[in-house]
Amino acid sequence: MSWPSAPEFLAPLAPWFDRVRRELPWRAADLEAPHPDPYAVLVSELMLQQTQVATVIPFFTRWMERFPTPARLAAADEDAVHKAWEGLGYYRRARFLKAAAGTVADEGWPTDLQGLAALPGLGPYTAAAVGAIAFQWPTPALDGNAFRVLARLLELDGDPKTRAADLRTWVAPALAALGPSRLTQALMELGATVCTPQPACGRCPLADRCGARVAGRVAEIPPATRRAQVRSIELWLLAVEAEDRFLLHPPAVRGLLAGLWRWPTLEVTAGDAPGGPPPGLQGWPGWTQVYTHRREAVRPLHLQLEAGFQEASGLRWMPRTGLAALPMGKRDQRLRDLLRTPGEAPLEAPDPQALLSRLRADGAPSA
DNA sequence: GAATCGTGGAA
DNA sequence: TTTCCAAGATT
Structure with missing residues (x-):
């Protein structure tokens, strides 16, 4: 693969994000320092799995009032935990979160990516996202937004998720250069607000260097995937x-x-x-x-x-x-x-x- | 690897 | 009204 250097290629994302980023209840004011409350990051990331930001916000706020710390969540009654998750869907996330909070309360926060990934409910994306956003580790977190954005930028054919390993390797140096938390969230925010399935390339800070854009192939990258039958x-x-x-x-x-x-x-x-x-x-x-x-x-x-x-x-x-x-x-x-x-x-x-x-x-x- | 797991917003 | 699908993980 003859991909460009990520730190230079993605550099415009940082000032763009600083200008347009949304204020979210779990988002730290200072994205260059470790997050003041890693638990808030953990809660938000579990809630955000397959769930849009606007849906999560009121659930997150109530959750943090009711279960403000890992210890309080770990000690809570399971019915009460599910009650706080009621209406959010994918309810095993609530049980995973309670179990993960128990581990954190007992043993403290993991000190590396492998430790985060060992917590229940944290897969490749969520473990890396918590590492980057909570602790400023240069762990590449690629969600559906990031895969779509990178597929277009690099004009990748086929399902970009099959090239996850290569894409993580490519992004990692940019995390260190532009700030792990800031770049991680910038990439996802671009995918969520600009580089959407029907993209608004006129508002994209990377439009001038986007492979799919230059080739006129934005609409066909990434290819649509078939959905489960109902x-x-x-x-x-x-x-x-x-x-x-x-x-x-x-x-x-x-x-x-x-x-x-x-x-x-x-x-x-x-x-x-x-x-x-x-x-x-x-x-x-x-x-x-x-x-x-x-x-x-x-x-x-x-x-x-x-x-x-x-x-x-x-x-x-x-x-x-x-x-x-x-x-x-x-x-x-x-x-x-x-x-x-x-x-x-x-x-x-x-x-x-x-x-x-x-x-x-x-x-x-x-x- | 495919199936499973909720809900709501938007095109 | 349909269809898609969203900061995915587990089995």
Whole structure:
């Protein structure tokens, strides 16, 4: 590869970033010194995985108020941790962050990149980003933004992620020359605000030297990647009530919405047996719940059982007054909100015993 | 290496 | 309305 010298090639990024950079709650005022709170960097980087800056900001602010130090997070109740992450998605990040905070609280901060990468939830990008932004180590952190920017600058064909090793080697000297924290964030900020999938080359400080720009190939670099196919299912989402308590799945260890409390569901299939989704009963209007690789047609229903039913295995009866404190995904939050509708009345379950047995059978997460 | 894991904003 | 996809990591 006959790539230009990175420190000179990327030099205009530094003054550009100093001029246009956004003020973010986790961003230090002085980007040339080690960050005053490495924990804030760790929290922000975990939250920012596959999540846009604007979404993260309010979560980050509340999180730092509730769990201001690694020790406080490590000691926190897991439900409380998930509650603070509620609505942000990819919930295992919250568990990784709590575990990483425990290691830091016990052993102190790692002293090298390998140590950071050994923390749960920190992969190649996040470990290097924390190293550069929190500690000013010259560790090349390449996220999706950086890969797109570098692919265009160097006019790389194919998926730039396959050349991660070469690109990290190329960028590293520029980190040392221009400041690890400053250049790391500048590269990502350029990708997030200028060198976007539909780029605004007129505002780019590197437009004069961008290989793709000069060659007129900006639109085709990097090439589009195929996305995962989405499966569609239809399900009933059930608020089963008895004696002012509701039946809920406690948090699962793995799978969709692991770590969160979930309402029981019944998947609608062609051969529905008696006791399954009650065809004659109408609940609230349904909606479509979309996940990365799953699309649910959700039909919410509130059913009333007579008192005295035995515990359903794998499910727990939870008092109405405690529902608000349980961490739930958006789908289950929505039914919880519906239950507070004034005047809303539960429907009588046509065959409670058959219903409960179906709930046991469908108890697996994300069935 | 492919599949999995949430949600929301924007084109 | 669809489609894309965002400061990715894990299994």
